[in-house]
Amino acid sequence: MAQERATKKQKTEGYVLHYWPVLPGRGEYVRLAFEYAGVPYTEQNDPSSLLSTITNPAKSSHPPAFAPPALKLPSGRFISQTPAILNHIAPKFGLIGVEDDADEEEKEESRSAVNQLVLTALDLCNETHDVHHPIATEKYYDEQKDAALLRSDSYRKNRLTKFLRHFQNVLATNPNSPDTEKTYLVGTKTTTADLVLFHLLCGITYAFPRRMATLEKSGDYEDVFKLKKRVENEKGIKEYLASGRRKAFDVNGVFRHYPELDDEE
Amino acid sequence: MAQERATKKQKTEGYVLHYWPVLPGRGEYVRLAFEYAGVPYTEQNDPSSLLSTITNPAKSSHPPAFAPPALKLPSGRFISQTPAILNHIAPKFGLIGVEDDADEEEKEESRSAVNQLVLTALDLCNETHDVHHPIATEKYYDEQKDAALLRSDSYRKNRLTKFLRHFQNVLATNPNSPDTEKTYLVGTKTTTADLVLFHLLCGITYAFPRRMATLEKSGDYEDVFKLKKRVENEKGIKEYLASGRRKAFDVNGVFRHYPELDDEE
Numbered sequence: 048m049a050q051e052r053a054t055k056k057q058k059t060e061g062y063v064l065h066y067w068p069v070l071p072g073r074g075e076y077v078r079l080a081f082e083y084a085g086v087p088y089t090e091q092n093d094p095s096s097l098l099s100t101i102t103n104p105a106k107s108s109h110p111p112a113f114a115p116p117a118l119k120l121p122s123g124r125f126i127s128q129t130p131a132i133l134n135h136i137a138p139k140f141g142l143i144g145v146e147d148d149a150d151e152e153e154k155e156e157s158r159s160a161v162n163q164l165v166l167t168a169l170d171l172c173n174e175t176h177d178v179h180h181p182i183a184t185e186k187y188y189d190e191q192k193d194a195a196l197l198r199s200d201s202y203r204k205n206r207l208t209k210f211l212r213h214f215q216n217v218l219a220t221n222p223n224s225p226d227t228e229k230t231y232l233v234g235t236k237t238t239t240a241d242l243v244l245f246h247l248l249c250g251i252t253y254a255f256p257r258r259m260a261t262l263e264k265s266g267d268y269e270d271v272f273k274l275k276k277r278v279e280n281e282k283g284i285k286e287y288l289a290s291g292r293r294k295a296f297d298v299n300g301v302f303r304h305y306p307e308l309d310d311e312e
Numbered sequence: 313m314a315q316e317r318a319t320k321k322q323k324t325e326g327y328v329l330h331y332w333p334v335l336p337g338r339g340e341y342v343r344l345a346f347e348y349a350g351v352p353y354t355e356q357n358d359p360s361s362l363l364s365t366i367t368n369p370a371k372s373s374h375p376p377a378f379a380p381p382a383l384k385l386p387s388g389r390f391i392s393q394t395p396a397i398l399n400h401i402a403p404k405f406g407l408i409g410v411e412d413d414a415d416e417e418e419k420e421e422s423r424s425a426v427n428q429l430v431l432t433a434l435d436l437c438n439e440t441h442d443v444h445h446p447i448a449t450e451k452y453y454d455e456q457k458d459a460a461l462l463r464s465d466s467y468r469k470n471r472l473t474k475f476l477r478h479f480q481n482v483l484a485t486n487p488n489s490p491d492t493e494k495t496y497l498v499g500t501k502t503t504t505a506d507l508v509l510f511h512l513l514c515g516i517t518y519a520f521p522r523r524m525a526t527l528e529k530s531g532d533y534e535d536v537f538k539l540k541k542r543v544e545n546e547k548g549i550k551e552y553l554a555s556g557r558r559k560a561f562d563v564n565g566v567f568r569h570y571p572e573l574d575d576e577e
Contacts, residue, residue: 102481110425110482110498113432113475122417126424128431134399135424152387159391159400160375166393167378173438181446182459183466194447194459201448210378216367217375233375 061087062136063119065101068092071246071294072301073129073172074116079242080133082287084140091119101125130169133239134162142242144234160233164217164240168247171210175251176301178202178308188305199308203258207251211268214244218270230274237281244271245278250302257311326352327401328384330366333357336511336559337566338394338437339381344507345398347552349405356384366390395434398504399427407507409499425498429482429505433512436475440516441566443467443573453570464573468523472516476533479509483535495539502546509536510543515567522576 062081066074074090081088091097101112107119112127118136119125126132137143143158181198182191217232218224224231232240248271252259263272278284287293296302327346331339339355346353356362366377372384377392383401384390391397402408408423446463447456482497483489489496497505513536517524528537543549552558561567 102478104481104485109485109487110429111478111485112428113435113478120421122421124421124425126421126428128428130395131424131428131431134427135420155400156385156387156389156391159396160389162399163377163391163393163396164375166396170378177442182462183470185466185470191462194462197447197456197459201450205448205450213367213376213378216369220369220374220376222374 060119061089061121063089063091064116065091065097065119065125066116067097068094069294069297070300071250071296072116075246075294076129076169076239076243077116077118077132078293079246079284079287080136080140080142080239083237083242083281083283084142085283086136086140101127130162130165133165133243134158137161137239142237142239144231144236144238144240146235157234161238161240164214164232164238165243167210167213168240168243171207172247172250172301174202174206174210175247175254178254179303179305188303192307195305195308199310203255203309203311207255207258208262211262211271214271215268218274226277228273228277229270230277232274237278241274241278242284245275245284248272248275250296253296254302254304255309256304257309261311325384326354326386328354328356329381330356330362330384330390331381332362333359334559334562335565336515336561337381340511340559341394341434341504341508342381342383342397342401344511344549344552345401345405345407345504348502348507348546348548349407350548351401351405366392395427395430398430398508399423402426402504407502407504409496409501409503409505411500422499426503426505429479429497429503430508432475432478433505433508436472437512437515437566439467439471439475440512440519443519444568444570453568457572460570460573464575468520468574468576472520472523473527476527476536479536479539480533483539491542493538493542494535495542497539502543506539506543507549510540510549513537513540515561515565518561519567519569520574521569522574526576 064074064077066072097115100106101115101117104111107125116129117125117127118132126135138158143154143161145154145157178199179188179195181194218229221229221231223235225235232238262268279288329339329342362380365371366380366382369376372390381394382390382392383397391400403423408419408426410419410422443464444453444460445456446459483494486494486496488500490500497503527533544553
């Protein structure tokens, strides 16, 4: 088994996030869980060895990754796919929305509820990416700009609002939210779902500032925007944002600001 | 908590899959896990009440679903998002690739490895869907046919082969595969990842029969196609396929056969 390959040295290495340098990208969803939970981690960001390490089971573990991010666990085993990484660490880091003394089945169900919302938020992340790459990920934006303009129209008017309505509904109806402002997606505590939605809102606001300003002003997604403000002031996150370590969005990432795609009447 | 709302009656109801009627769709990935494991389940397929039930926390549970499928658990709680459902039931159904006497951390890591591969397979499922809907899910195929033709070219030549190469690599390098033919993705047993890849291959073969015939003939993805044959003969799956209960692919589903998108030199 892969676990048997883990040496003592590997076991003391702790968590290592393998991801591209420079960009926040999908690795940022994983970083935020570590930063919020205060769990130490290091990164491997060498672009010349990243793919050859994580996609080769002899250099990482079985099964190999399809794409970054991949997280090397203290056991030496690698896990990839952002939602699989988050679902793996969420219960260990206390990010599943229930208290530690909850029974095992309640923990499992709350963990799955968090996973459900992480997946829905990451679906919106993918759709936000696909606005600028609707035809082929391997081609440049300029080669698919006409299709991108068409897709941005559907995204801004239909998809984005549909997802935000959903998250507003989830927040407003959480029967166990610990605050009167209703800024917790699941249960009584900050979860990976809150952290993922926070970063997603940051990314969409970077890419579509005019559209997001309109949606914030509408008041229809009040708790969603309050969650963003709440999370950025949470212990761990506040210090991370102030540290200068958080990578900036730019035109090569998942979230890209092309003003022509953010047309707003 | 949602669990407290579960009545005795609900507890005896067992698992109920809420999904659209007629189509296999994403519900099929969940059905296959039940069919293979031999766990009883029923379905709610009334299209007039489906969305109003699963998206309303008062009629289902918190957090509500964004979209079907949703699985009502014996506790009365609903879980949605296909990979979240599968990850929830996989350890209960013995579908995480390790033996029952493995230690808890080994089980968790194998469960996450299975989850990782389920997510990658479902990414390919989404990309396969997006070939016929590259611009807007709310519009008809005919309204986005030009973009679909462009996207199908990238899909057939780049994306599909990239994913199949990955799964071939995963299968061929599984150090614990119980068969010499290497048709198990993770560990020593059939997992939800095997079942999801099986249905995905069925769907892609329905939608792109010419492209898939070429890829099978190439011999480059030998173990992938052997997995498909192995799973269709597994106990539980064989009987299900012969039962007539399995819904047929058709032109309204995730997988659609438009011959013009399956152009092959």
